[in-house]
Amino acid sequence: MSPIPSAALSQRILPAATPPELLRNFCIIAHIDHGKSTLADRMLQLTGVVDARQMRAQYLDRMDIERERGITIKSQAVRMPWELDGTPYALNMIDTPGHVDFTYEVSRSLAACEGAVLLVDAAQGIEAQTLANLYLAMENDLTIIPVLNKIDLPAAQPEKYAEELAKLIGGEPEDCLRVSGKTGAGVVELLDKIVATLPAPTGDPDAPARAMIFDSVYDTYRGVVTYVRVKDGNLSPRERIVMMSTKATHELLEIGVISPEPNPTQGLGVGEVGYLITGVKDVRQSKVGDTVTNASKPAAESLGGYHDPRPMVFSGLYPIDGSDYPVLRDALDKLKLNDAALNYEPETSVALGFGFRVGFLGLLHLEIVRERLEREFDLDLISTAPNVVYEVTLEDRSVVTVTNPSEFPGGKIMEVREPVVRATILCPSEFIGAVMELCQTRRGDLLGMDYLSEDRVEMRYTLPLAEIVFDFFDQLKSRTRGYASLDYEPTGEQAADLVKVDILLQGEQVDAFSSIVHKEKAYAYGVMMAGKLKDLIPRQQFEVPIQAAVGARVIARETIRAIRKDVLAKCYGGDITRKRKLLEKQKEGKKRMKTIGRVDVPQEAFIAALSSDGGGGKDAKKK
């Protein structure tokens, strides 16, 4: 008997007409590299949604960047038929983003499901982000199916990690399914178990429609494609719908399910998952977490849980070639259509020219946006060291929100508040000391520590987000030989003893290098940046002091000694032309330099000073 339902049975699970008890909505929670996409591919094949000929690796990850980096940025939902004990079922697999920056999107994806497959690499064990998402799923009351993947690997230790999982979610180690997405082993059993153990969705079919948006994607040809999970009532083609947060109404131009390509349907009923197209052109008009209802019979209350994405990390993005500024502006305008969390404002820098101050959900978000700008729009960009948002209260009680360190107010400051996060770090127990030392130097407070197994430990810290943004992940990885994993979520803010360190070149402030740091670290930052600039800025005709200052107080100083010799001894045999052409070339080079006061600085020096460290993008990539 094939687990794929026959044509006759399939009539019972038609979209818009499937009884909720025949639906199963689930997601897969996994760490990057633990094989989620490969397992999803296998499910698509076994359910007959994709045949082997159509199959390509990581079928669901559409964007090139996603496929190359092996990560999923945007979630999608695929409807798959399955038969168990003679009954047909429709399974909706909702893909979740797997990264810390997208916690809110993950939470909305989880809210669209009744269950989650917890997928863990049998050779590596659970990682911090997976753990964080698992906790999120458990808070949402999802039924968890623990699965160990990659059991075909020689390094697999299924017994060890089954025990770890049992400890985390309760139950017995034997309950843990063992699969191999690569060979397909155990995947049929997993599909059966999804049907058998996950609760069917429930809802009131006669109530006004309430559908939660769990994703929203801009498509060049179709406009915004919105992914929804229907809780109550039903949605039909051509009816008018209302977005409950904005009260905006739209006509449903198309409604359907993905299997795995979009199939228009006669609507979506209780418990169903699918997509809507209304013709809007900007994902901000179709916000993740919002509730969709019927315009003719609107629901009184939304499903709740909606909030606007809030940028946590800011960075200045500048085109290396100043004439690319309009290209950058257009590129950001385009990306914004597909990224509700992206926001930006123009800014100018003495050192870097015209650019934008861009707000991001986190470091990975920053890195992805930057990479897309460079790749899809052929831009060469320079980004300033990422910083967080500070609330500065002045003595007159006025409050200034600082998203760019160079705008940190001078004068009398009563209090500075900075965002803090709750960080979870998983690592082998031999590295506890190293992690503690790192967190201590980063102003961390240990909240608690638990052993996941004999030799793996979970440590929980409160840390200033600014400390994580600056080089934390690289440091963590290098101190734990790559074994530690990290997750964090914003938990609020705290007052802290923070100061702005300015870098002055011959007395002139270089805005791009101003940084807000803890008082105790001001000196180290000043020495580091002054030293770096000393090595990068070419010698001038005069001595150039580089100073790091807090307010009017100089805390570190370096000096670029004046250049001693810049003259050709002679013109060989009267070859004046050669000498003039050399000078012309030097003059061209000088034109490309930025002048700070009287100091000529090649742009490469700024780029090198900004990119060598302190650029947080790098570390996010490895997560």
Added chain:
Amino acid sequence: MAPALPLGDEAPDDGALPPSVLDGADARAFGVYLHVPFCTVRCGYCDFNTYTAAELGGGASQVAYADTALREIALAGRVLTRAGVPPRPVSSVFVGGGTPTVLPADDLTRLLDGVRGTWGLAPRAEVTTEANPDSVTPGSLAQLAAAGFTRVSFGMQSAVPHVLATLERTHDPRRIPDVVRWARDAGLDVSLDLIYGTPGESLDDWRTSLQTALATGVNHVSAYALVVEAGTKMAGQVRRGQLALPSDEDQAVKYEVADAMLTEAGLHWYEVSNWARSPEHACRHNLAYWRGDDWWGVGPGAHSHVGGVRWWNVKHPRAYAGRLEAGLSPAAGREVLEPGSARLERVMLGVRLAEGLPLGELSARARRDVAGLVADGLVDGSAALGAASTPPRVLLTRRGRLLADAVVRTLTD
């Protein structure tokens, strides 16, 4: 390997000059440079256009060279006449190389006669030849003087044996006082060429060289910072780590030491790398380069300038000879200076001289920048202000001379 020729326009086969060269020709001195592209050995640091017998192989022989160069002198005479340049007797002749004195004194005499026959020599014309200290004798120097040479410039480079060895100079430094005396006895004015900043040269070594040169009582010294040119044997030694690249700091200190010692001894700078006991002892041919005068460069790879047209000859002696035998100009390329380039050159060349560059020749913006250069100690403040007898001018300080190119960039923004 000789330095690459500049990129320029094509030069006409007949060497014809545009009418623009006539502008102000009366006011410009006219000189002749004669290039002798031969040496007995090639020194490791040298990238001049010169060839040893072995490098040259057959053809283009030294023996035939004077005849070939005389053909170019004749061509030069015709080209200038045809262009309508008013006849100007030659005010300076400079024979350089290579090693001019590897040619028999008779050949040098014939070349000078060729110049004299074509344009005539001005009264008290300066006629210099470069010479290697180990390739002259009292007799050969007397013969040069008799032929009309007035000045000899010896490639002394250093008085310190290990420095000369690094430079691969073969002469015995102990000969220097002798050759200077012989030249003087022959009635020739003498200049000594020195090089500083050679890998391994200490500051004391450099002082020794300066003292040795000054002890001869010469009236003129040229001191050049060693430049390790790409493609030379020395560049290879530096690349392989066998020699250390001279540092700017070391060369700057040595320049300052040289300027101090030479000034102390009564020799005053008149150009960044040249010092003379009095204005009459300054090398007029050298000054002509910096003042933008006209000169015709004869010989393979030689550069010429006439009224805003610069050109350069084909580099290889065989190609050079071939062009002339075919009745063609040996020029490989040329450029007719645009006004912007001409202004840049004027500043670039003018500031190198102790006579200074009149402020009036600068743009209004550059004139304003002079104040900053004075404040930085690169330009002499009182010269920039001027006095009743001397108009305001840009005169480099000692530190400014070491940064002359930076000053030029500032003044030509």
